[in-house]
Amino acid sequence: MVDKVKKIWLEGELVDWDEAKVHVLTHSLHYGLGAFEGIRAYRRTDGRTAVFRLREHIDRLLDTCKLVFTVPRFSRTQLVDACLHTLRENAMDEAYLRPLVFVGDGAMGVFAPDNPIRTMVVAWRWGAYLGKEGLEKGIRTKISSWSRNHLHVGLPRAKMMGQYTNSTLAKREARMAGYDEAILLDTSGQVCEGSGENIFIVKNGRLYTPPLSVSILAGITRETIITLAREEGLTVSEEPIIRDQLYLADEAFFTGTAAEVTPIREVDDRTIGEGKIGPITRRLQQRYFDVVKGSDDSHPEWLTYLR
Ligand SMILES: Cc1ncc(COP(=O)(O)O)c(C=O)c1O
Incomplete structure (x- = not known):
């Protein structure tokens, strides 16, 4: 189970963890089109927290978005800031960050070109993935x-x-x-x-x-x-x-x-x-x-x- 933190960044705003909800007709939930990333922030020996290769991860996220036609309405800089903001607001010195760009609800059927492209960033504490x-x-x-x-x-x-x-x-x-x-x-x-x-x-x-x-x-x-x-x-x-x-x-x-x-x-x-x-x-x-x-x-x- 993922441990709850206070806030999730959803569409440009930090919302309470329990309020970060989407509709069941969310297109990506049905057909899987969308982009995501996995990024880690670590507390270094000098006590400061650094996100590892954040810009490269956001660049890969945007490359994925381009490949699968899910271009977010946020820029590279805004997405980088969203990750940092999420960590700061939750007072996390170590975390796994998960930005996700997905196709929202609207039309059903696989084409649905006008459905909104939605973006979120969530952070949670994650130890060694393979133990x-x-x-x-x-x-x-x-x-x-x-x-x-x-x-x-x-x-x-x-x-x-x-x-x-x-x-x-x-x-x-x-x-x-x-x-x-x-x-x-x-x-x-x-x-x-x-x-x-x-x-x-x-x-x-x-x-x-x-x-x-x-x-x-x-x-x-x-x-x-x-x-x-x-x-x-x-x-x-x-x-x-x-x-x-x-x-x-x-x-x-x-x-x-x-x-x-x-x-x-x-x-x-x-x-x-x-x-x-x-x-x-x-x-x-x-x-x-x-x-x-x-x-x-x-x-x-x-x-x-x-x-
Ligand atoms: C299928 C797959 N291969 C490789 C990797 C390793 O990629 P990275 O080192 O960028 O996390 C990941 C993790 O994101 C993955 O999901």
Whole structure:
């Protein structure tokens, strides 16, 4: 359950949590057209709160809106301010932020071009998405029987609401079979990503991650980790990965705003490396946490301070 906070930003105003309601004929509720983001704000070791890569998330939100014809009536600056305002009004020093742009009620039927495009931002407290223990010891994963949406079926660059039925089915299948997370391949068998995370493997000291030309979300954490890994002197290749390479990897991990950097210790009951967080994963996870909430100030351009 999400813990209630005081206010939700809805259509330019902060309204009480219990008053942030929409009609049951909300178009997006029926057909899934709409854009959203997941953003984290952390309290850093100096006590100040910074939102991580806020502008990049809002840019991706607006890209998604463009891709799916749900252009909000708010500008980039207004959306950035809406996120900061929501955190301030709720006196939150750490939070997960969820901006969402959706098609409101009006006409029914899938076309409905004149329905209002509505925008909201909600913040809640969210710990480690794949569990604290998962962050430390690694998680067990299963290759999903569901394929990742084919390039002809979806819009991988879009963080679009409706596409998440694919993720939800895969996640539920994995959890119901006793695993922590799903890994989705595309219809030609290439490794894509987790249900809500990008994936990396380590082999012989090099990092590999699927390229943006396959059906994956262009993860902001993925890009962050590629940058940090190169700064650490590691070689990162964005190239196609097949299932066998996953099974034979020395290390594997997921990246995502929610999942942060979560080691993978098992894929389809095969132990990855030594079945625990590997040295390169540990190094990158540490660096990531230092940058997002520690005292590493090497990327000030990624931080938007609340005050
Ligand atoms: C399907 C999917 N892939 C990857 C990611 C990771 O993206 P990011 O690092 O921008 O949070 C997410 C999370 O938003 C996701 O939902």
